[in-house]
Amino acid sequence: MIRSAFLVAVAILALTGCDPKEPISSGGPPEIRRLTEAQYRQTIADIFGDDITVAGRFEPDMRVSGLLAVGTGKVTVTPAGFEQYDSMAHGIARQVVDEKHRDKLVGCKPVAPNAPDDACATAFLRRIGLRLFRRPLDNDELKGDVEVADAAARTLGDFYAGLEYGLAGLLAAPEFLFREEQTEPDPDHPGQQRLTAYSMAARISFLLWDMSPDAELLAAAERGDLHNPKLLARQVDRLLASPRLEQGARAFFADMLGFDAFDSLAKDSLIYPKFSLKVANDAKEQTLRTLVDELIVRKGDYRDIFTSRKTFLTRTLGMLYKVPVQTRSGWEPHVFDPGDERAGLLSEISFLALHSHPGRSSATLRGKAIRELLLCEQVPMPPPNVNFAIVQDTNNPQFKTARERLTAHRTNPTCAGCHKMIDPIGLGLENFDGAGQYRATENGVPIDASGEIDGIAFKDAAGLGRAMHDDPAAVACLVADAYRYATGREIASGEKDYMAWLRDGFAEDGYKFPKLLRRIALSQDFYRISGPAGSSTVREAQR
Amino acid sequence: MTTVTRRAALKGMMGGAAVTIGLPFLDCFLNGNGTALAAGGRLPIRFGTWFWGCGMTPDRFVPKTVGAHYDIPVELEPMGPFKDQTVVLTGFKAILDGRSNFPHTSGNISVRTGSAPDKPDEFKDPTIDILIGDVIGTTSRFRSLEVSATGDPRHSYSSRSLGARNPAEVSPVALYTRIFGPEFQDPNAADFKPDPKVMLRKSVLSAVAEHRARFMRDLGAADKARLDEYFSSLRQLEQQLDLQLQKPPPAEACVVPRGGPKDGPVGTEIGEATANHALMAQLIAMALACNQTRVFNVVFSDSASSLRKEGSSTTHHQLTHEEQVDSKLGYQPQATWFVEQSMAAWGAFARALAAIKEGDGTLLDNMLVMAHSDTQFAKTHSVDGVPVMLLGKAGGKIRTGLHIDGNGDPISRIGLTVQQIMGVSVDKWGSGSMQTSKSISEILV
Numbered sequence: 001m002i003r004s005a006f007l008v009a010v011a012i013l014a015l016t017g018c019d020p021k022e023p024i025s026s027g028g029p030p031e032i033r034r035l036t037e038a039q040y041r042q043t044i045a046d047i048f049g050d051d052i053t054v055a056g057r058f059e060p061d062m063r064v065s066g067l068l069a070v071g072t073g074k075v076t077v078t079p080a081g082f083e084q085y086d087s088m089a090h091g092i093a094r095q096v097v098d099e100k101h102r103d104k105l106v107g108c109k110p111v112a113p114n115a116p117d118d119a120c121a122t123a124f125l126r127r128i129g130l131r132l133f134r135r136p137l138d139n140d141e142l143k144g145d146v147e148v149a150d151a152a153a154r155t156l157g158d159f160y161a162g163l164e165y166g167l168a169g170l171l172a173a174p175e176f177l178f179r180e181e182q183t184e185p186d187p188d189h190p191g192q193q194r195l196t197a198y199s200m201a202a203r204i205s206f207l208l209w210d211m212s213p214d215a216e217l218l219a220a221a222e223r224g225d226l227h228n229p230k231l232l233a234r235q236v237d238r239l240l241a242s243p244r245l246e247q248g249a250r251a252f253f254a255d256m257l258g259f260d261a262f263d264s265l266a267k268d269s270l271i272y273p274k275f276s277l278k279v280a281n282d283a284k285e286q287t288l289r290t291l292v293d294e295l296i297v298r299k300g301d302y303r304d305i306f307t308s309r310k311t312f313l314t315r316t317l318g319m320l321y322k323v324p325v326q327t328r329s330g331w332e333p334h335v336f337d338p339g340d341e342r343a344g345l346l347s348e349i350s351f352l353a354l355h356s357h358p359g360r361s362s363a364t365l366r367g368k369a370i371r372e373l374l375l376c377e378q379v380p381m382p383p384p385n386v387n388f389a390i391v392q393d394t395n396n397p398q399f400k401t402a403r404e405r406l407t408a409h410r411t412n413p414t415c416a417g418c419h420k421m422i423d424p425i426g427l428g429l430e431n432f433d434g435a436g437q438y439r440a441t442e443n444g445v446p447i448d449a450s451g452e453i454d455g456i457a458f459k460d461a462a463g464l465g466r467a468m469h470d471d472p473a474a475v476a477c478l479v480a481d482a483y484r485y486a487t488g489r490e491i492a493s494g495e496k497d498y499m500a501w502l503r504d505g506f507a508e509d510g511y512k513f514p515k516l517l518r519r520i521a522l523s524q525d526f527y528r529i530s531g532p533a534g535s536s537t538v539r540e541a542q543r
Numbered sequence: 544m545t546t547v548t549r550r551a552a553l554k555g556m557m558g559g560a561a562v563t564i565g566l567p568f569l570d571c572f573l574n575g576n577g578t579a580l581a582a583g584g585r586l587p588i589r590f591g592t593w594f595w596g597c598g599m600t601p602d603r604f605v606p607k608t609v610g611a612h613y614d615i616p617v618e619l620e621p622m623g624p625f626k627d628q629t630v631v632l633t634g635f636k637a638i639l640d641g642r643s644n645f646p647h648t649s650g651n652i653s654v655r656t657g658s659a660p661d662k663p664d665e666f667k668d669p670t671i672d673i674l675i676g677d678v679i680g681t682t683s684r685f686r687s688l689e690v691s692a693t694g695d696p697r698h699s700y701s702s703r704s705l706g707a708r709n710p711a712e713v714s715p716v717a718l719y720t721r722i723f724g725p726e727f728q729d730p731n732a733a734d735f736k737p738d739p740k741v742m743l744r745k746s747v748l749s750a751v752a753e754h755r756a757r758f759m760r761d762l763g764a765a766d767k768a769r770l771d772e773y774f775s776s777l778r779q780l781e782q783q784l785d786l787q788l789q790k791p792p793p794a795e796a797c798v799v800p801r802g803g804p805k806d807g808p809v810g811t812e813i814g815e816a817t818a819n820h821a822l823m824a825q826l827i828a829m830a831l832a833c834n835q836t837r838v839f840n841v842v843f844s845d846s847a848s849s850l851r852k853e854g855s856s857t858t859h860h861q862l863t864h865e866e867q868v869d870s871k872l873g874y875q876p877q878a879t880w881f882v883e884q885s886m887a888a889w890g891a892f893a894r895a896l897a898a899i900k901e902g903d904g905t906l907l908d909n910m911l912v913m914a915h916s917d918t919q920f921a922k923t924h925s926v927d928g929v930p931v932m933l934l935g936k937a938g939g940k941i942r943t944g945l946h947i948d949g950n951g952d953p954i955s956r957i958g959l960t961v962q963q964i965m966g967v968s969v970d971k972w973g974s975g976s977m978q979t980s981k982s983i984s985e986i987l988v
Contacts, residue, residue, distance in 0.1 A: 032766045057717070059710050060697045075706040076769040079686050082776035083721075083783075090744070141754065148750045152743045169747045174758055174773055264695040266810050270854035358811070358849075359856025381663060384644040384924035434856075 023501055026494025027528025030181035030195065033072035033488045036061055038251055040177075042211035044092060047131045048105055052095050056088035061260065066372060068255045069485040077177065089171035096167060097160040110159040116150035117159055125149065125166050133175040134212050135182070135198040136222075145169050179206065183529045193529040197221035200232075204521050207486045208239040210251035229522070236521045240514055249296050249513070250288045256481050258373055259284055261354055268359040272435035274320055275353070282317045283349040283436070289331065290348070295513040302478055302511040306344040306468040309336040320349060320437050341431055341438055344465035346370070349436030356434035363402050363426030370425050370453075374468065376477035379422060383414055400443040402430055424451040428464035475511065479503050486520050498525045586902055587683075588938040589831050589910040590675045590965050591839040592655075593892055594700060595885040596647065596848030597863050598918035599930050600874050604882070605633045606946040613946035618882050621890025622932070625897070627944040628907055630933040630986050632957055635949030637926035638976040647847035647860075650926035651917040655700055657955035657973030666702040668974075671913070671958045673703050675965045676838040684783050687838035688830060690718060691845070692820035692888075694809035698845040707772045711842060715822035719803035722830045728791050729799055730834055735790040745784040748777055796901040797833035800825070811849045811858070813884055820888050824895035831906060832899050843888050846917035850881055863921035875922070889914055893934055904936075911937040913961055931957050933986070940964045942986045953977040960986060 035043070037058040044054055059081035062071035077085065096105050106124050110117035125145050129137040137145070145166050153162025170176060179202055186194035195203065198213075201221040205213040213221070217235055225231035239245065254260070262284050267275040290311045294300045300308075313334045318325035321342070325332060336342045345351060346366075355369040356362050371377045399405040406423045428451040433439050441447060449460045456467040468474050479502050483491060491499060502519060509515035520526055599605075599618055606613040613631065615623045622629055637653035645663035652660045656668040672687060680686045691698035691711035699711040712718040728735075755774050759767055804822045808815045820843055827839050844850045848859040857865065859881035866875040892912075899906040912934040919928040928949070936943060941964050949956070955973030960983040962969050971980040 029763075032762070032769070057696075057710075060708075062706060062708070071706075074769075076704075076772040077776050078703075078707055078709045078772070079776040079779040080689065080709055080712075082773070082780055086744070086748070086780055138757075140757075144750045144753055148747055151746060155739055155743060165743050165747050168744075169750050172747065172777075173751050173754060174770060175754065177773075178770075180758070264697075266694075266812070266851075268812075268851065268854060268856065271856055357856065357861065358851055358858060381643070381645060384646050 020501065020504070022523050022525065023497040025498035025525045025528065026492050026530045027525055028487055028489050028492045028495070028530055030183050030199070030529055031073045031179075031488045032181065033069075033179045034075050034077070035177055035179065036068065036072060036210075036251075039206065039211055042209075042247065043132075046211055046214065047128065048092070048096050048101070052092055052101075054088055055091050056084045058084065063258075063260075065484070065490060066376065067481065067484055068260060069488050070490065072179075073488040082172075085177060086168075086172050089168040090164070092171055093164040093167035097164045102160055106160070106163065113159050114157045115159060116153040116162060118146060118150065120159070121146050121149045121153075121163060121166060124163060125170065128167065129170055130218060131212065131215070132170045133173070134179070134202045134218070135196075141175075186529075195527045195529060197224060197226045200226045200527055201235075203486065203526065204236060204239060207521060208236070208248045208517060209242070209244040210248045211244075233522055236518060240518055245514065246292050246296055248517075249292055252482065252485055253288060253291050254284075255485060256373065256478075257287070257350070258354065258369070259288075259350070262350075265354060266358055267353065267435055271359045272433075272437075274437070275435040276316075278316050279320060279349070279435075280353070282314045283353060285331075286312055286314075286317060287345065287348050287350040291345075299512055299514065302506075302513055302516075303469045303475065306346065306465040306474070307462070309338070309340065309343050310334075311336070311348065317349065320435060322438065341461055343462040344468070346429060346465055346468065347432065347461045352429060352432045352436035353434065356436075359434060361402065361430065361432065361434045363406060363423050363430055364419065365426070366429050367422030367424070367426030370468070371422055374477060375471070375473045376480055377473075380418055382418070400445045401447060402442065403427055403448060425453045425464065427451040428453075428458055429461050431461060475506065476503055478513075479506055479516065482516055483520060486526065492530060494530065495525060498523070586909045586938070587834065587837055588679065588940070588965065589837045589839075589906075590672065590679060590961075591827070591841065591910065591912045592672055592701075593841045593889060593912055593914040594651075594843065594846075595889065595914070595916050596844040596846045596850070597859055597878075597881065597921040598916045598925075599882050599886075599920070600879050601920055601928070603874060603879065604930060605928075606631060609946050609948045611944055618879070618886055621887045622893065622934075625890070625893045625907075625934060628893075628934060628936060630941070630943050631946040632931040632933070632983075633946070633948055634928045634951065635931065635954035635957055636951050637929060637954050639926070640975040644924055644926060646924045647917045647921075650919075650924075650929040651700060651846045651915075653926065653977060654915050654929055654931065654954055654958065657958050657977055657979075659975065659977065665705065666700070666708065667705055669703050670701050671961060672701050672838055672840050674962055674967055674969075678967050679965060680836070680838040681782070682786075683834055683837050684786055685722075685830075685836040686779050687840065688712070688718075688722070688827060688836045689840045689842075690823045690827065691842040692816040692823060693811050693842070693844055693849065694815075694819075695845065698842045699840065700842065700846070701840040703772060704768060706769060709840070711840075712823075713809055713819075714806060715804040715819055715826065716806045718823060718826050719800070722826060722833075722835050723799055723803070726787065727799070727833075727835070728787060730791040730794040730797050737788045741784050741787045745781055745788075748781045748784070752777055752781070791834065794832060794834045796899050796906065798829070799833065800829055811844075811851055812853055813850045813881070814853070816844065816850060817884065817888055821891055821895075824892045828895045828899050828906060831896075831910065832901065841892065843885060843892075848881065848885075848921075850884075860921070878921070889932075896935070907935045909938050910935045911941065911961065911964060913957075927951065929954060933957075933961065937964050940988055942988055945985060947983060947985055952981070953979050955979050956981055956983055963987070 041054050044052060059078060061068040062075050064071040064074055095101060108120040108123050110120045126137060126142055148169050149162045149166030152165035153159050181199045182196045183193040184196050186192045198221045201213040201217045205211060205217055220226060220235050262280055265280050291305060294305055294308055295302060311334055312331045313321060313323060313325050314331055315325040323334060355365040368379045371379050428449050430447050431438060431449045451458060453467050458464045458467050480491060505519050506516045603616050604618040606616055608614050615626060637650050637659060639649055639659040642659050642661060645660060648664045649659055652666060655670040658668050676687050689699045689701050689709045689711040691713050694713050696710040696713055699709055701709040759770055762770060807818060809819060830836050850859040862878040866878050868874060869876050896906045901909060915931040916929055919925040953973060953976060955977040956979050959972040959979055963982055971978065973979055
């Protein structure tokens with residue numbers, strides 16, 4: 001019913017070809033988000049070059065409402081975490097000023113190498129400070145940091161050693177480790193606040209490149225370009241055209257697909273002897289590579305990720321997919337035959353192995369992952385007192401396959417409500433074991449991989465992929481996740497019409513992912529701040 | 544190149560720890576009964592937690608008798624040698640006041656914060672180690688040390704507030720380097736020279752601390768709390784550096800392990816977890832003896848234990864729910880095996896602490912470890928009677944050698960009493976039906 005109404009609406013839009021104006025919406029509060037490990041590393045590599053080693057352990061991110069990106073607005077820095085940041089700061093700073101790098105990176109020479117040099121230290125720390133803080137340092141900040149560098153240079157009798165301490169001060173500062181969004185009165189809407197141009201630049205850059213703004217984007221912010229729609233579009237299009245868009249897309253999909261779980265993924269080595277750390281790493285890379293190729297390189301339709309038979313494999317992965325791979329080391333494209341059981345994201349090892357137990361597959365975990373990660377629905381927790389005995393006993397002579405065991409489990413009324421929602425989806429992937437390898441039978445009985453999702457029946461994994469392809473909820477979920485990822489917060493109640501506008505626009509754009517990012521980055525809502533800055537009521541209302 | 548096996552490395556380290564008898568020339572620092580440094584200070588009292596997932600089997604764990612001279616049921620056997628230094632607490636209840644029993648997190652959070660969570664795995668209030676650390680942990684190099692034997696830094700239940708979960712160290716090598724690496728100052732070294740670079744590092748932090756006023760100016764309450772935590776962490780490091788600029792007081796029991804452990808496999812397979820835990824136990828014990836920290840948190844297995852046995856398709860957690868109770872034995876044999884292994888690890892941890900001689904006793908005399916799990920009987924996720932054990936004499940502040948049955952009293956009574964033993968000035972703890980001002984007087988001295 002809803003589905004057909006949606007399709008009609010899409011059809012009308014497509015026919016009329018109009019692009020309705022962005023509706024007025026509330027915007028949301030400014031956020032303070034801790035950098036992720038990837039953002040930290042990518043930013044350092046961009047500013048200082050990728051031969052600078054970042055050695056240290058990062059605090060784990062926290063997943064909130066399904067996204068680490070939303071969690072970045074909730075986490076802080078613990079004592080153990082700060083210890084690491086401080087040590088990374090000194091490690092990086094030491095390399096930047098060492099003899100190998102100083103001429104290239106410092107940009108000026110001291111009058112005497114064994115004494116403080118205010119002018120050179122100021123010039124360097126001002127330039128790098130802008131990149132690290134994503135805004136110019138104010139006078140106090142700059143002066144304070146130059147003093148640190150000067151004092152250290154005096155103590156150690158070495159200008160560059162002094163600079164190391166000044167730079168470490170910037171790298172350990174909260175202004176670098178947290179993306180602090182700053183606001184200012186909006187001249188076009190008296191009484192309202194908007195993001196400053198520098199904070200806009202950061203939002204754009206972290207969304208599209210997953211790193212701090214580059215020098216050009218910061219210069220555009222300084223000129224005030226970003227408040228001019230035309231010049232804003234020029235910058236957004238520049239970032240969208242860069243190869244770094246791939247880095248941004250990878251970060252988004254790794255977050256949406258819960259790929260941080262790969263860090264602790266373990267499979268039993270006796271049950272799945274072919275599954276190794278290398279397989280896990282390659283499986284994750286396969287999916288990201290396939291998504292980038294489909295969505296960024298070939299500018300494909302997002303919905304096709306559920307059905308596409310094009311992917312990339314390594315020889316290691318080939319062993320689990322049972323596909324010969326010619327390339328000895330590295331990647332090669334592969335297209336699964338039209339009749340193959342593998343089609344789309346859900347039949348890739350990353351998804352199948354991540355949502356299984358260490359020693360067996362799980363229709364329940366897979367069904368739950370599809371509902372939560374790809375359809376943005378919340379599956380309730382199981383009740384505390386459940387007898388799982390039948391489901392899990394893979395040696396029970398009466399119930400040989402997962403389907404039989406789960407059916408028996410579903411007759412328990414307290415379990416039925418949720419399992420009816422998730423198991424019939426996950427059963428479509430039962431032809432793949434806990435390591436993602438194909439199997440036709442379980443305990444000698446042929447596997448029946450038929451199932452249904454929200455009333456759409458399918459016969460196997462490829463059919464499930466087609467159902468996902470046609471499910472408007474999958475598209476709506478991507479749009480919602482992209483926006484929550486971009487802002488690092490929940491969608492505000494005053495943004496409902498805006499979200500509908502994004503979804504309609506996405507359909508009209510042929511479900512092209514870069515166009516969705518562009519639409520977000522050029523929309524007014526993305527930069528609109530609800531209520532005055534620093535109003536705790538506004539901030540708190542959103543939490 | 545000679546390869547050193549994990550076993551050899553462990554043996555080497557343990558060897559180092561095992562010969563830690565008070566070095567004769569340091570005896571002069573101690574008074575007659577060995578409880579105080581001759582210079583005037585008492586031996587420090589330390590606190591730690593030790594966690595294992597998926598509870599126990601009530602019939603095989605809970606002593607039949609209460610009070611002194613309690614019996615040692617089979618699952619408690621590894622703690623038999625420490626009976627006199629232990630309090631076993633059973634029958635204390637996590638009271639959820641109508642909130643859901645979030646499987647494997649409600650019990651854990653109730654024990655550690657005195658409040659039942661509103662969401663699964665949500666640590667809103669400070670955990671007990673933080674509250675105690677604020678009192679006893681501020682003058683050591685590390686405010687606290689967190690370790691997890693199962694390879695995941697998120698397996699940590701130490702948290703000051705939402706979003707401030709202390710990450711666990713998962714590699715024995717990294718833990719060794721953090722404690723005994725280049726920045727370690729041997730408290731018993733004859734010479735001491737403060738490093739001017741430490742002073743400079745500290746000056747960098749002092750300058751960053753100056754940013755506080757501007758940064759905090761326009762923040763809402765939640766963000767203010769988060770940034771407060773950042774600045775407290777910064778101050779903590781400043782204090783650590785301060786300590787490095789002073790000659791550390793001697794620590795008679797401190798013997799610096801020579802060479803570190805070798806990195807081995809890290810993960811949820813029980814053999815790997817047990818080996819990692821053994822290495823970490825040695826390092827934690829020596830970090831305490833060397834005055835590097837006074838607070839620690841050990842996670843042997845995560846809540847909803849993901850421990851597994853090689854070749855088995857089922858984890859400990861899954862077994863607790865799936866495995867049938869063996870009608871002859873009267874329990875789930877495979878799930879119970881994991882409980883026994885967990886308690887064996889707890890026994891090993893106790894041995895590692897007891898192996899370190901300090902004053903006229905051992906490290907255990909001057910510390911308190913609170914061991915607990917997330918559930919009572921994991922099959923039903925019961926939080927009535929989540930098992931808790933207190934190990935150590937806390938410098939004579941606790942009466943041990945007892946089994947106490949809580950009879951359904953709020954489990955927060957334990958946390959309240961432990962804080963009081965550790966010198967936290969608190970007379971009421973917990974919230975809702977778990978708010979209590981009733982200490983467990985039987986164990987207070």
